[in-house]
Amino acid sequence: MGHSDPSVAEEEVTESIYTPTTPIKILLSDTDRVKRLKNDIGVLTIDNWLKMACNERRYPDPRPAEYQEHIWMDYQILHSDFNQQLFNLLSISESQWALGVAKYNEQYRSKAGGKELERPNLKAFYALMRFIASPDRSNEAWVAVWR
Secondary structure, three states, X not given: OOOOXXXXXOOOOOHHHOOOOOOOHHHHOOHHHHXXXXXXXXXXXXXXXXXXXXXXXXXXXXXOOOOOEEEEXXXXXXXXXXHHHHHHHHOOOHHHHHHHHHHHHHHOOOOOXXXXXXXXXXHHHHHHHHHHHOOOOOHHHHHHHOO
């Protein structure tokens, strides 16, 4: 486990701080779709997490009175699974994770408007979490995680 920042209160990693995007709950009720999606994604590593999270699929909109199809990132459907995997891969403390989510929300999160779904900036989220997990917090280290 990484060292925690003493200025950040230790808190349990919960769904409320787990994700920079709102879950698509109605799709999660389709267990076969979720199972197929998890099988398609396979094993996540530090090196393929971003690529796999950014995969996009088109689904018919399951909400009543909506007839269009939306393209959703795999991350938007399996956000907690992706985040749990990233949390485990980075071996960071819960307070470091909470700090990363708070910084992401402050700097990068933009709320969706109207009927649009929120599109998380996963490149920024991933880079921020890698930086927080790094023992080197220099400007050079920050530039390196964006490459």
